[in-house]
Amino acid sequence: MRYTTITERLAGLGGAKWEVHALARKLKTQGRDIIELTIGEPDVPTPPELMEIAGTSMRVGRTGYSNGRGEPALLKALSDRYTARRGRKIGTDQIMCFPGTQTTLFAVLHALVEQGDEVLMGDPMYATYEGLVAATGATLVPVPLRPEHGFRMQAADVEARVTPRTRLLFLNSPHNPTGAVLTPAEILALGEVAKKHDLWILCDEVYEDLVFPGTKFTSPLDFPDLAERVIVASSISKSHAAPGFRSGWCVGPAEFCAKLLPLSETMLFGNQPFIADMTAEAVSKPSPVAAGMVERFQRRASLIHDRLDGVAGLRVQRPEAGMFALLDARASGMTGRDFALDLLERGGVALMPGESFGEALGGWLRVGLTQPDELIAAACDRIAAHVGRLQGEAA
Numbered sequence: 001m002r003y004t005t006i007t008e009r010l011a012g013l014g015g016a017k018w019e020v021h022a023l024a025r026k027l028k029t030q031g032r033d034i035i036e037l038t039i040g041e042p043d044v045p046t047p048p049e050l051m052e053i054a055g056t057s058m059r060v061g062r063t064g065y066s067n068g069r070g071e072p073a074l075l076k077a078l079s080d081r082y083t084a085r086r087g088r089k090i091g092t093d094q095i096m097c098f099p100g101t102q103t104t105l106f107a108v109l110h111a112l113v114e115q116g117d118e119v120l121m122g123d124p125m126y127a128t129y130e131g132l133v134a135a136t137g138a139t140l141v142p143v144p145l146r147p148e149h150g151f152r153m154q155a156a157d158v159e160a161r162v163t164p165r166t167r168l169l170f171l172n173s174p175h176n177p178t179g180a181v182l183t184p185a186e187i188l189a190l191g192e193v194a195k196k197h198d199l200w201i202l203c204d205e206v207y208e209d210l211v212f213p214g215t216k217f218t219s220p221l222d223f224p225d226l227a228e229r230v231i232v233a234s235s236i237s238k239s240h241a242a243p244g245f246r247s248g249w250c251v252g253p254a255e256f257c258a259k260l261l262p263l264s265e266t267m268l269f270g271n272q273p274f275i276a277d278m279t280a281e282a283v284s285k286p287s288p289v290a291a292g293m294v295e296r297f298q299r300r301a302s303l304i305h306d307r308l309d310g311v312a313g314l315r316v317q318r319p320e321a322g323m324f325a326l327l328d329a330r331a332s333g334m335t336g337r338d339f340a341l342d343l344l345e346r347g348g349v350a351l352m353p354g355e356s357f358g359e360a361l362g363g364w365l366r367v368g369l370t371q372p373d374e375l376i377a378a379a380c381d382r383i384a385a386h387v388g389r390l391q392g393e394a395a
Protein backbone atom coordinates (compact mmCIF):
# COMPACT_ATOMS: atom_id res chain seq x y z
CA MET A 1 0.00 0.00 0.00
CA ARG A 2 1.11 3.61 -0.47
CA TYR A 3 1.71 6.10 2.32
CA THR A 4 2.59 9.80 2.41
CA THR A 5 6.05 11.24 2.81
CA ILE A 6 5.34 12.37 6.40
CA THR A 7 5.35 8.71 7.46
CA GLU A 8 8.75 8.30 5.80
CA ARG A 9 10.14 11.50 7.34
CA LEU A 10 9.11 10.40 10.82
CA ALA A 11 9.97 6.70 10.49
CA GLY A 12 12.84 5.68 12.71
CA LEU A 13 12.85 8.95 14.65
CA GLY A 14 12.57 8.36 18.32
CA GLY A 15 13.03 4.69 19.10
CA ALA A 16 16.83 4.50 18.91
CA LYS A 17 17.18 7.46 21.28
CA TRP A 18 15.55 5.47 24.08
CA GLU A 19 17.69 2.33 23.63
CA VAL A 20 19.31 2.53 27.09
CA HIS A 21 16.00 3.26 28.78
CA ALA A 22 14.31 0.32 27.03
CA LEU A 23 17.20 -1.98 27.92
CA ALA A 24 17.09 -0.84 31.56
CA ARG A 25 13.37 -1.67 31.74
CA LYS A 26 14.05 -5.09 30.22
CA LEU A 27 16.85 -5.86 32.69
CA LYS A 28 14.62 -4.77 35.58
CA THR A 29 11.88 -7.17 34.51
CA GLN A 30 14.56 -9.89 34.53
CA GLY A 31 15.17 -9.06 38.19
CA ARG A 32 18.38 -7.02 37.81
CA ASP A 33 19.05 -4.27 40.36
CA ILE A 34 19.03 -1.13 38.20
CA ILE A 35 18.68 2.48 39.37
CA GLU A 36 16.75 4.15 36.59
CA LEU A 37 17.53 7.84 36.05
CA THR A 38 16.67 7.94 32.36
CA ILE A 39 13.38 9.80 32.11
CA GLY A 40 11.92 12.65 34.14
CA GLU A 41 8.31 12.91 35.17
CA PRO A 42 6.96 14.98 38.05
CA ASP A 43 7.68 13.02 41.24
CA VAL A 44 4.32 13.80 42.86
CA PRO A 45 0.74 13.03 41.84
CA THR A 46 -1.49 15.66 40.24
CA PRO A 47 -2.88 17.82 43.11
CA PRO A 48 -6.11 16.16 44.35
CA GLU A 49 -7.95 19.50 44.40
CA LEU A 50 -7.39 19.85 40.65
CA MET A 51 -8.56 16.31 39.97
CA GLU A 52 -11.63 17.09 42.06
CA ILE A 53 -12.43 20.07 39.82
CA ALA A 54 -12.10 17.94 36.67
CA GLY A 55 -14.32 15.27 38.24
CA THR A 56 -16.99 17.69 39.41
CA SER A 57 -16.94 19.42 36.07
CA MET A 58 -17.51 16.12 34.28
CA ARG A 59 -20.36 15.21 36.60
CA VAL A 60 -22.16 18.52 36.03
CA GLY A 61 -22.11 17.91 32.31
CA ARG A 62 -19.02 19.72 31.03
CA THR A 63 -18.46 16.90 28.54
CA GLY A 64 -19.87 18.45 25.39
CA TYR A 65 -18.05 19.89 22.39
CA SER A 66 -15.84 22.91 22.87
CA ASN A 67 -14.40 25.12 20.13
CA GLY A 68 -11.08 25.29 18.31
CA ARG A 69 -9.61 28.14 20.34
CA GLY A 70 -10.33 27.02 23.91
CA GLU A 71 -13.00 27.44 26.60
CA PRO A 72 -13.66 31.15 27.37
CA ALA A 73 -12.92 30.79 31.11
CA LEU A 74 -9.54 29.19 30.41
CA LEU A 75 -8.65 31.81 27.79
CA LYS A 76 -9.51 34.49 30.35
CA ALA A 77 -7.43 32.80 33.08
CA LEU A 78 -4.45 32.49 30.73
CA SER A 79 -4.87 36.08 29.57
CA ASP A 80 -4.77 37.25 33.21
CA ARG A 81 -1.78 35.08 34.01
CA TYR A 82 0.31 36.17 31.03
CA THR A 83 -0.68 39.83 31.44
CA ALA A 84 0.52 39.69 35.05
CA ARG A 85 3.68 37.72 34.36
CA ARG A 86 4.81 39.48 31.17
CA GLY A 87 3.94 42.98 32.33
CA ARG A 88 1.85 43.91 29.30
CA LYS A 89 -1.67 43.21 28.14
CA ILE A 90 -2.07 39.75 26.58
CA GLY A 91 -5.61 39.43 25.22
CA THR A 92 -7.70 36.27 24.94
CA ASP A 93 -7.41 36.62 21.15
CA GLN A 94 -3.68 35.96 21.56
CA ILE A 95 -4.14 32.50 23.06
CA MET A 96 -4.99 29.08 21.63
CA CYS A 97 -5.49 25.92 23.72
CA PHE A 98 -4.20 22.50 22.68
CA PRO A 99 -3.69 19.09 24.29
CA GLY A 100 -0.23 19.72 25.75
CA THR A 101 2.88 21.60 24.66
CA GLN A 102 3.80 18.84 22.23
CA THR A 103 0.60 19.19 20.16
CA THR A 104 0.86 22.96 20.44
CA LEU A 105 4.35 22.94 18.95
CA PHE A 106 3.21 20.55 16.23
CA ALA A 107 0.33 22.83 15.21
CA VAL A 108 2.31 26.07 15.49
CA LEU A 109 5.15 24.73 13.34
CA HIS A 110 2.68 23.58 10.70
CA ALA A 111 1.33 27.11 10.52
CA LEU A 112 4.79 28.69 10.09
CA VAL A 113 7.16 26.40 8.15
CA GLU A 114 7.07 23.89 5.34
CA GLN A 115 9.27 22.12 2.81
CA GLY A 116 12.06 24.41 1.62
CA ASP A 117 12.18 26.37 4.90
CA GLU A 118 14.86 26.13 7.57
CA VAL A 119 14.34 26.06 11.33
CA LEU A 120 17.21 27.05 13.63
CA MET A 121 17.26 25.00 16.80
CA GLY A 122 19.68 24.56 19.69
CA ASP A 123 21.69 21.33 19.78
CA PRO A 124 21.31 19.51 22.22
CA MET A 125 17.53 19.50 22.03
CA TYR A 126 14.52 17.74 23.56
CA ALA A 127 14.08 14.34 21.98
CA THR A 128 10.84 15.00 20.04
CA TYR A 129 11.92 18.25 18.36
CA GLU A 130 13.59 16.57 15.40
CA GLY A 131 10.32 14.85 14.57
CA LEU A 132 8.32 18.07 15.00
CA VAL A 133 10.37 19.80 12.31
CA ALA A 134 10.57 16.72 10.09
CA ALA A 135 6.77 16.45 10.15
CA THR A 136 6.47 19.84 8.47
CA GLY A 137 8.98 18.95 5.73
CA ALA A 138 11.23 21.86 6.78
CA THR A 139 14.94 21.37 7.46
CA LEU A 140 16.32 21.52 10.99
CA VAL A 141 19.56 23.52 11.22
CA PRO A 142 21.30 22.82 14.55
CA VAL A 143 22.82 25.71 16.48
CA PRO A 144 25.45 24.38 18.92
CA LEU A 145 24.77 25.15 22.57
CA ARG A 146 28.18 25.29 24.18
CA PRO A 147 29.13 24.30 27.75
CA GLU A 148 31.37 27.38 28.01
CA HIS A 149 28.22 29.53 27.62
CA GLY A 150 26.27 27.40 30.10
CA PHE A 151 24.51 25.79 27.10
CA ARG A 152 22.63 29.06 26.43
CA MET A 153 22.11 29.92 22.77
CA GLN A 154 24.35 32.74 21.51
CA ALA A 155 23.19 35.23 18.88
CA ALA A 156 26.47 34.96 16.93
CA ASP A 157 25.98 31.19 16.53
CA VAL A 158 22.48 31.85 15.18
CA GLU A 159 23.54 34.68 12.86
CA ALA A 160 26.23 32.43 11.34
CA ARG A 161 23.57 29.89 10.31
CA VAL A 162 20.89 32.17 8.88
CA THR A 163 20.24 31.68 5.15
CA PRO A 164 17.57 33.14 2.85
CA ARG A 165 15.52 30.02 3.68
CA THR A 166 15.53 30.52 7.45
CA ARG A 167 12.01 31.17 8.77
CA LEU A 168 12.01 30.35 12.45
CA LEU A 169 14.21 30.36 15.53
CA PHE A 170 13.12 27.63 17.93
CA LEU A 171 14.01 28.28 21.57
CA ASN A 172 13.52 26.17 24.66
CA SER A 173 14.01 28.03 27.93
CA PRO A 174 14.25 26.58 30.54
CA HIS A 175 15.99 23.97 28.43
CA ASN A 176 15.72 20.21 28.38
CA PRO A 177 18.20 18.47 28.68
CA THR A 178 20.68 21.15 29.87
CA GLY A 179 18.57 23.04 32.43
CA ALA A 180 19.82 26.35 30.96
CA VAL A 181 17.70 29.51 31.23
CA LEU A 182 18.24 32.31 28.69
CA THR A 183 19.16 35.71 30.17
CA PRO A 184 17.39 38.96 29.14
CA ALA A 185 20.54 40.09 27.28
CA GLU A 186 20.72 36.82 25.37
CA ILE A 187 17.05 37.01 24.41
CA LEU A 188 17.47 40.61 23.27
CA ALA A 189 20.48 39.67 21.12
CA LEU A 190 18.58 36.71 19.63
CA GLY A 191 15.65 39.05 19.04
CA GLU A 192 17.89 41.43 17.09
CA VAL A 193 18.90 38.58 14.76
CA ALA A 194 15.26 37.59 14.35
CA LYS A 195 14.26 41.18 13.52
CA LYS A 196 17.14 41.63 11.09
CA HIS A 197 16.20 38.49 9.13
CA ASP A 198 12.45 38.65 9.74
CA LEU A 199 12.26 35.33 11.62
CA TRP A 200 9.57 33.93 13.85
CA ILE A 201 10.64 33.05 17.41
CA LEU A 202 8.94 30.03 18.92
CA CYS A 203 9.81 29.31 22.56
CA ASP A 204 8.91 26.16 24.51
CA GLU A 205 8.49 27.34 28.12
CA VAL A 206 7.05 24.18 29.64
CA TYR A 207 9.58 24.32 32.53
CA GLU A 208 8.87 27.98 33.39
CA ASP A 209 7.61 27.13 36.89
CA LEU A 210 10.58 24.87 37.67
CA VAL A 211 13.30 27.55 37.72
CA PHE A 212 15.69 27.21 40.67
CA PRO A 213 16.31 30.00 43.19
CA GLY A 214 19.17 32.23 42.04
CA THR A 215 18.01 32.24 38.42
CA LYS A 216 15.40 34.59 36.98
CA PHE A 217 13.17 33.43 34.15
CA THR A 218 12.78 35.79 31.20
CA SER A 219 10.50 35.13 28.23
CA PRO A 220 10.84 36.56 24.71
CA LEU A 221 7.22 37.57 25.30
CA ASP A 222 8.48 40.11 27.85
CA PHE A 223 9.76 42.37 25.07
CA PRO A 224 7.06 44.45 23.32
CA ASP A 225 9.19 45.12 20.27
CA LEU A 226 9.38 41.36 19.59
CA ALA A 227 5.65 40.90 20.07
CA GLU A 228 4.74 40.56 16.40
CA ARG A 229 7.12 37.59 15.91
CA VAL A 230 7.08 35.71 19.24
CA ILE A 231 4.98 32.67 20.07
CA VAL A 232 5.42 30.76 23.33
CA ALA A 233 4.07 27.32 24.19
CA SER A 234 3.47 25.76 27.59
CA SER A 235 1.21 23.47 29.62
CA ILE A 236 0.32 22.24 33.10
CA SER A 237 2.26 18.97 32.53
CA LYS A 238 5.31 19.94 34.59
CA SER A 239 4.10 22.87 36.70
CA HIS A 240 1.11 20.94 38.07
CA ALA A 241 2.40 17.37 37.75
CA ALA A 242 -0.37 16.70 35.26
CA PRO A 243 1.15 15.39 32.01
CA GLY A 244 -1.66 12.87 31.47
CA PHE A 245 -4.28 15.60 31.32
CA ARG A 246 -2.73 16.86 28.08
CA SER A 247 -3.53 20.51 28.64
CA GLY A 248 -1.41 23.18 26.97
CA TRP A 249 -1.58 26.38 24.96
CA CYS A 250 0.29 28.93 22.89
CA VAL A 251 0.45 32.70 23.21
CA GLY A 252 1.29 34.89 20.24
CA PRO A 253 0.07 37.70 17.98
CA ALA A 254 -3.72 37.84 17.50
CA GLU A 255 -3.26 37.62 13.73
CA PHE A 256 -1.23 34.43 14.14
CA CYS A 257 -3.93 32.87 16.35
CA ALA A 258 -6.59 33.70 13.77
CA LYS A 259 -4.49 31.96 11.11
CA LEU A 260 -3.96 28.94 13.36
CA LEU A 261 -7.64 28.56 14.25
CA PRO A 262 -8.76 26.60 11.16
CA LEU A 263 -5.83 24.20 11.67
CA SER A 264 -6.84 23.68 15.30
CA GLU A 265 -10.49 23.19 14.33
CA THR A 266 -9.51 20.67 11.70
CA MET A 267 -7.15 18.76 13.99
CA LEU A 268 -9.12 18.71 17.21
CA PHE A 269 -12.66 19.98 16.83
CA GLY A 270 -12.16 21.54 20.26
CA ASN A 271 -10.66 20.57 23.61
CA GLN A 272 -12.31 18.92 26.62
CA PRO A 273 -14.32 21.44 28.72
CA PHE A 274 -13.75 19.59 32.03
CA ILE A 275 -9.98 19.68 31.50
CA ALA A 276 -10.23 23.36 30.58
CA ASP A 277 -12.08 24.04 33.87
CA MET A 278 -9.37 22.30 35.85
CA THR A 279 -6.63 24.11 33.91
CA ALA A 280 -8.29 27.51 34.41
CA GLU A 281 -8.16 26.94 38.16
CA ALA A 282 -4.58 25.65 37.97
CA VAL A 283 -3.18 28.67 36.12
CA SER A 284 -5.06 31.19 38.27
CA LYS A 285 -2.96 30.65 41.39
CA PRO A 286 0.54 29.47 42.31
CA SER A 287 1.03 25.76 41.72
CA PRO A 288 0.72 23.70 44.92
CA VAL A 289 3.45 21.31 43.75
CA ALA A 290 6.00 23.34 41.74
CA ALA A 291 7.90 24.79 44.73
CA GLY A 292 8.41 21.32 46.22
CA MET A 293 9.73 19.96 42.93
CA VAL A 294 12.09 22.93 42.56
CA GLU A 295 13.45 22.35 46.06
CA ARG A 296 13.94 18.60 45.58
CA PHE A 297 15.39 18.77 42.06
CA GLN A 298 17.85 21.51 42.98
CA ARG A 299 18.92 19.61 46.10
CA ARG A 300 19.46 16.40 44.10
CA ALA A 301 21.45 18.27 41.43
CA SER A 302 23.69 19.61 44.23
CA LEU A 303 24.01 16.13 45.69
CA ILE A 304 25.19 14.77 42.32
CA HIS A 305 27.58 17.70 41.93
CA ASP A 306 29.05 17.21 45.39
CA ARG A 307 29.50 13.46 44.95
CA LEU A 308 30.69 13.22 41.35
CA ASP A 309 32.21 16.50 40.13
CA GLY A 310 35.94 15.91 39.74
CA VAL A 311 35.74 12.16 40.40
CA ALA A 312 37.93 10.35 37.84
CA GLY A 313 37.61 13.22 35.37
CA LEU A 314 33.79 13.47 35.55
CA ARG A 315 32.25 16.96 35.54
CA VAL A 316 28.73 17.81 36.61
CA GLN A 317 26.83 20.63 34.93
CA ARG A 318 24.46 22.20 37.44
CA PRO A 319 21.02 22.95 35.94
CA GLU A 320 19.31 26.32 36.49
CA ALA A 321 15.87 24.72 36.15
CA GLY A 322 14.01 21.56 35.29
CA MET A 323 14.35 17.87 36.07
CA PHE A 324 17.80 16.93 34.81
CA ALA A 325 21.52 17.37 35.46
CA LEU A 326 24.27 16.68 32.93
CA LEU A 327 27.34 14.55 33.49
CA ASP A 328 30.38 15.23 31.32
CA ALA A 329 32.13 11.88 30.83
CA ARG A 330 34.28 12.93 27.86
CA ALA A 331 37.44 12.32 29.90
CA SER A 332 36.63 8.59 29.71
CA GLY A 333 37.22 8.75 25.96
CA MET A 334 33.93 6.93 25.41
CA THR A 335 30.82 8.06 23.59
CA GLY A 336 27.87 8.81 25.86
CA ARG A 337 26.11 5.76 24.42
CA ASP A 338 29.01 3.38 25.12
CA PHE A 339 29.46 4.84 28.60
CA ALA A 340 25.72 4.49 29.34
CA LEU A 341 25.53 0.90 28.07
CA ASP A 342 28.62 -0.11 30.06
CA LEU A 343 27.37 1.68 33.20
CA LEU A 344 24.01 -0.06 32.86
CA GLU A 345 25.54 -3.49 32.36
CA ARG A 346 28.33 -3.35 34.94
CA GLY A 347 27.31 -0.50 37.23
CA GLY A 348 23.53 -0.98 37.47
CA VAL A 349 22.62 2.66 36.72
CA ALA A 350 20.59 3.79 33.71
CA LEU A 351 21.37 7.28 32.32
CA MET A 352 20.42 8.78 28.96
CA PRO A 353 23.35 9.16 26.52
CA GLY A 354 23.91 12.78 25.53
CA GLU A 355 23.85 11.78 21.86
CA SER A 356 20.11 11.09 22.21
CA PHE A 357 19.71 14.88 22.38
CA GLY A 358 22.09 15.86 19.57
CA GLU A 359 25.67 15.75 18.34
CA ALA A 360 26.77 18.59 20.63
CA LEU A 361 26.28 16.37 23.68
CA GLY A 362 28.55 13.54 22.55
CA GLY A 363 30.32 11.97 25.55
CA TRP A 364 27.81 13.46 28.03
CA LEU A 365 25.00 11.80 29.98
CA ARG A 366 21.65 13.15 31.18
CA VAL A 367 20.71 12.32 34.77
CA GLY A 368 17.06 12.45 35.85
CA LEU A 369 16.44 14.16 39.21
CA THR A 370 13.01 12.73 39.90
CA GLN A 371 14.00 9.69 42.00
CA PRO A 372 14.25 9.94 45.82
CA ASP A 373 17.49 11.31 47.35
CA GLU A 374 18.58 7.88 48.65
CA LEU A 375 18.42 6.38 45.18
CA ILE A 376 20.27 9.35 43.64
CA ALA A 377 22.97 8.98 46.33
CA ALA A 378 23.22 5.22 45.70
CA ALA A 379 23.45 5.88 41.95
CA CYS A 380 26.30 8.34 42.57
CA ASP A 381 28.16 5.69 44.57
CA ARG A 382 27.71 3.20 41.75
CA ILE A 383 28.82 5.72 39.11
CA ALA A 384 31.91 6.67 41.16
CA ALA A 385 32.78 2.97 41.57
CA HIS A 386 32.24 2.41 37.86
CA VAL A 387 34.52 5.26 36.69
CA GLY A 388 37.11 4.04 39.22
CA ARG A 389 36.89 0.61 37.60
CA LEU A 390 37.25 2.16 34.12
CA GLN A 391 40.37 4.03 35.24
CA GLY A 392 41.84 0.86 36.71
CA GLU A 393 41.22 -0.99 33.44
CA ALA A 394 42.84 1.80 31.43
CA ALA A 395 45.97 1.87 33.61
Ligand SMILES: Cc1ncc(COP(=O)(O)O)c(C=O)c1O
Nearest residue numbers: 100101102126176206235237248
Ligand atom coordinates in the same frame (compact mmCIF):
# COMPACT_ATOMS: atom_id res chain seq x y z
C1 LIG B 1 11.13 20.57 26.56
C2 LIG B 1 9.84 19.82 26.59
N1 LIG B 1 8.83 20.26 25.82
C3 LIG B 1 7.63 19.64 25.82
C4 LIG B 1 7.40 18.51 26.58
C5 LIG B 1 6.06 17.87 26.52
O1 LIG B 1 5.17 18.67 27.24
P1 LIG B 1 3.59 18.41 27.24
O2 LIG B 1 3.33 17.31 28.21
O3 LIG B 1 3.01 19.70 27.68
O4 LIG B 1 3.21 18.03 25.86
C6 LIG B 1 8.43 18.00 27.39
C7 LIG B 1 8.22 16.78 28.20
O5 LIG B 1 9.13 16.19 28.74
C8 LIG B 1 9.68 18.68 27.41
O6 LIG B 1 10.69 18.25 28.16
